[in-house]
Amino acid sequence: MSVTAPQGFRAAAVACGIKASGALDLALVASTRPCTAAAVFTTNQVKAAPVRYDQAMLAHRRAGFRAVVINSGNANACTGPQGLSDVYRVTELAGFLLGFPADTILMMSTGVIGVPLPVDKIRAGLMRAVPALSEAGGEAAARAIMTTDTRPKMAVRRLTLNGIPVTIGGMAKGAGMIHPHMATMLALITTDAEIDADRLQALLRSAVDVSFHRITVDGDQSTNDTVMILANGAAGAAVDEGSMPLFQEALTDLCMELAKAIVQDGEGATKFVEIRVRGARTPEEARRIARHIARSPLVKTAFYGEDPNWGRILAAAGAAGVPFDPDAISLWIQRENETPLLLFDRGAPAFYFEEEARRIFQASAFRVILDLDMGEGEDWVWTCDLSHEYVTINGKYRT
Structure with missing residues (x-):
């Protein structure tokens, strides 16, 4: 059900002809009640219309x-003044068809950059989508926002606030151009809790910081990235100071599930890898090193080739611009629920069996742990491997 799991939300999806394949390409999500909204957007200077x-x-x-x-x-990006004008045209039409003011309608786009938005096709699609809105439309909407994704990404969390059941639903898309600080990904989250705007923005930003800001597929940031949440209060439960931690936990958990799903569905990806750096002076320095390792083409191709070439990992860490003592660092790799395998011990190669290291790299998911032995700072990034298929997909993206 994803975004339609919370009370008062309906969704619809249609194929309006934007995609040559004829696949679903237009989603509409609407609330029966006015919503408070919050969002986090791409930090790319080149922002889509x-x-x-929305900003x-x-x-x-x-x-x-x-x-x-x-x-x-x-994407309706790099389309000049016409691009923004087209957004206004679409939201005005959607508002008219729904019976709401145009400035109560928001919009997201994803796809090819530099091509004018086909407003006539979207207009025809909206005329079919509005009467099709239903509580059962969540999964179709999640499919309609996909580009190179291979599967829809949806999540739901349920909790109780002051004795009242509350639901959070979400959908996301993203497979390439994924990197921290928002990258090609869209996520729409809905909840039937009542939350004031300032609190909602703070809750979302905190959740995004440990989820969507912790993923990288290829190191590229998009022009369109948006994570948005709508809260309509239909459940009759308000998020107050006392219940805020409980709601934060559920929202963060939902965002982490969606973020992991994006990495697992990365373009051509065959591996899900957590890069964890500990023993840094600060969490920020740990994060910088983890990100540098996670976006290294040499590291990512070693993941794909199932080659435990730990020298590439250490080299990437050393190039992150964070000072540390190479003679103090240690490196492990680990399958889920298994004892970590030590590869590098305080500045020197450790004794281990190569077959065991390769067995860990052969897993579909594993962890890399780097200890700098300088302090208490720790952080992580989720990434994937870099395969032949990634090059094929992106080399022929417009064809």
Whole structure:
């Protein structure tokens, strides 16, 4: 059910002809009640028209929103003044069809950059999507926002606030151009809890920081990345100071599930790898090193080749721009629920069996642990391998 799991949310999806394949490419998610909204956007300086539009709408108001239009197959990025004008045209039409003011409609887009948005196709699609809105439309909406994704990404969390059941639902897309600080990914989260705008923004930012900001597939940031949450209060339970930690835990857990799903479905990915750095002076320094390792092409191709070439990992760590003592560091690799295998011990190769190291690299998911032995700082990044298929997908993305 994803985004339609919380009370008061409906969704629909149609194929309006943006994708040449004829696949679903237009999703509409609407609420029966006005919503408070919060969002985190791409940090890329080149921002798509829908990102600029949403930022402007949320700067103007953070409550009263009723729907989100999401198209795939066209990013509406680098399209000049016409791109922004097209967003206004789409949201005005959606508002008219739904019976809501245009400034209560938000929009997201994903797909090819530099191509004008086919507004006529979207107009025809919206005319079919509005009457099709239903509580059963969540999965179809999750499929409609996919580009190179191989499967829809959905998650639901249920909790009780002050004795009242509350639900959080979410859907995301993303497989390539994935890197911390938002990268090609869209995520829409809904909840039937009542939350004021400032608290909702703080909750979302905290959840994003340990989920979507912890993933990298290829080190590229997109023009369109958006994580948005809508809260309509339909459950009749308010998130107050006392219940905020409980809601934060559920929201963070949902975001982490969606973020992991994006990495696991990375373009051409065959491995899910957690890079964990500990013993740094600060968590920030640990994160810098983990990210540098996670985006190294040499490291990622070694993951793909199932080659436990730990020298590449150490070399990437040393190039991260964070000072440390090479003679103090240690490195392990680990399968889930198994004892870590020590590969490098305080500046020197450890004794281990190569077959055992290769067995760990052959797993579909494993962990790399680097200890700098300098302090208490620790952080992690989730990444994947870099395969032949990734090159094929991106070498022919527009064809």
